[in-house]
Amino acid sequence: AQSVTQPDIHITVSEGASLELRCNYSYGATPYLFWYVQSPGQGLQLLLKYFSGDTLVQGIKGFEAEFKRSQSSFNLRKPSVHWSDAAEYFCAVGRTLSGGYNKLIFGAGTRLAVHP
Amino acid sequence: GAGVSQSPSNKVTEKGKDVELRCDPISGHTALYWYRQRLGQGLEFLIYFQGNSAPDKSGLPSDRFSAERTGESVSTLTIQRTQQEDSAVYLCASSLRGSITYEQYFGPGTRLTVT
Numbered sequence: 001a002q003s004v005t006q007p008d009i010h011i012t013v014s015e016g017a018s019l020e021l022r023c024n025y026s027y028g029a030t031p032y033l034f035w036y037v038q039s040p041g042q043g044l045q046l047l048l049k050y051f052s053g054d055t056l057v058q059g060i061k062g063f064e065a066e067f068k069r070s071q072s073s074f075n076l077r078k079p080s081v082h083w084s085d086a087a088e089y090f091c092a093v094g095r096t097l098s099g100g101y102n103k104l105i106f107g108a109g110t111r112l113a114v115h116p
Numbered sequence: 117g118a119g120v121s122q123s124p125s126n127k128v129t130e131k132g133k134d135v136e137l138r139c140d141p142i143s144g145h146t147a148l149y150w151y152r153q154r155l156g157q158g159l160e161f162l163i164y165f166q167g168n169s170a171p172d173k174s175g176l177p178s179d180r181f182s183a184e185r186t187g188e189s190v191s192t193l194t195i196q197r198t199q200q201e202d203s204a205v206y207l208c209a210s211s212l213r214g215s216i217t218y219e220q221y222f223g224p225g226t227r228l229t230v231t
């Protein structure tokens with residue numbers, strides 16, 4: 001069965017420091033991979049997605065992620081974190097089912113705290 | 117334009133009562149999804165609607181859960197005889213179509229507390 005693992009429940013970084021959030025997936029076929037961010041009181045917002053092609057994808061808010069098939073990973077990175085990046089981050093794998101719709105399977109999330 | 121809206125934002129109910137949660141998708145979006153987010157966990161798929169097709173109910177955890185959608189508009193998730201384990205945030209999302217290539221837009225969620 002498909003699954004997504006985010007090994008880090010909580011991460012704290014200093015403002016201006018670099019960030020890497022880990023995501024590992026289990027999926028038998030070519031995965032469709034997503035990162036979402038959930039800020040307090042807000043709905044989930046799509047940061048970036050990978051369907052195919054270049055394994056380094058750029059997203060909004062200065063985030064990027066790299067798909068590594070050999071490691072079954074899709075880690076999220078940002079070179080310099082801002083205080084406003086404090087939020088919960090979810091990795092998800094999209095499973096295409098008959099009928100053509102995308103069922104998203106989410107990891108448990110990583111809560112990011114940013115120290116000034 | 118307006119995003120996905122959900123009501124109420126918070127709901128406290130007593131064990132055994134029925135509750136209805138509402139989702140207003142983005143106008144023109146044919147696909148609508150319900151998810152459940154328990155404390156400290158990721159989102160759990162509940163049900164999916166696509167146009168006038170039969171909904172995919174494969175994620176509903178028990179027969180106490182049901183959902184309806186009128187055409188391509190409002191959806192209601194109903195939980196009957198609520199239990200404490202139903203306490204969670206219920207999120208609704210819509211997308212232009214049900215294909216993987218269309219982004220799902222999420223509402224702010226309804227926080228349900230069963231006492």
